[in-house]
Amino acid sequence: MTRRFLRENSLGLVFGLLFLFTLLGQAVAGHAVFNDQQVADGLGPVSMGRYLTSADFMVDVAENWQSEYLQFFLFIMLTVWLVQKGSPESKKLDETGLESDERQKVGPYAKDDSPAWAKADGLRRVLLSNSLGLVMGGIFVLSWLAQSVAGVSAFNERQLSERQEPVSWAGYLVEPDFWNRTLQNWQSEFLAVASMAVLSIYLRQRGSPESKPVGSAHTSTGVEG
Structure with missing residues (x-):
């Protein structure tokens, strides 16, 4: 076992x-x-x-977490509607959108082993249908808030050690220090996602579900290995 x-x-x-x-x-x-x-x-x-x-350790951890969960949140939500021809990271070109209840196996099309809320109506089904995006987005917001709170504390410690005036939390949100920490993580995450979506059109990794089968055409879209 x-x-x-x-x-x-x-x-x-x-x-x-x-x-x-x-x-x-x-x-x-x-x-x-x-x-x-x-x-x-x-x-x-x-x-x-x-x-x-300390605030220094917490801000270093939180700034990485928030960028990772922002990446996942955006990828989950944008791939509902956006496609990339030839990429296994994309849906098929003619399958954009929320898809039918039959394809999503909800309501009368739910199977015996489907989650209970997939068989329900109303709010429960809506919550289950969007639960991944909601949780990823929620973790991003919470970790972003944690980064900003720890960041202003660490920033003010440096300000006081240099005999300068501390700033408020709202004031820190417009400081270059905050956006330097934030944007240097965001740009790397967006580059990584774009690289994965585009490079997987032409490159393969045998046996990986993140890759198309080795012999698939470069134009094959939404096909996993």
């Missing part, structure tokens, strides 16, 4: 472990950099525990 569970959930488990390992690595490296800056400023080093609860 354990081996079967590991095999059937291996993708999520491996990425979950990679996340934990890289977060740990970020904490260790960030702690060292932070303490180097403390010493350079004539201040004493801080413990790992204090660093992990």
Whole structure:
């Protein structure tokens, strides 16, 4: 049973472990950099525990999270209506839109093993039909707020250390520091998505569901390996 569970959930488990390992690595490296800056400023080093609860660590984590979830949210929502000829990341060219109830297997077309809310009417079906976008968008907004709150705290710590006036949260939202942190992550995420959508037209990875079958024509759209 354990081996079967590991095999059937291996993708999520491996990425979950990679996340934990890289977060740990970020904490260790960030702690060292932070303490180097403390010493350079004539201040004493801080413990790992204090660093992990600092605004500097939180803003570094949150700014990456919000950009990742923005990428997923936009990709989920835009691919409902937009297509890319030849890409397995796109729907077929004539299948744009929300699609029929029959194709989506909801209401009278739901199967025995369909989620209960797929068989329901009204709000429950609407919520299930949009749950992925809602959750991804919600996590983006929450992590963006976390970034802004931690960011203004870290920014004001620097302001005070340099004997300058701190700013309000609203004031920080128009500071170059905030948008520099934000946009440098957004541009990399948008580039990655565009690269995946376009390069997968012509390139293949045998056995991957993110790729078309090796022998598929370059013009084949919405076909997964």
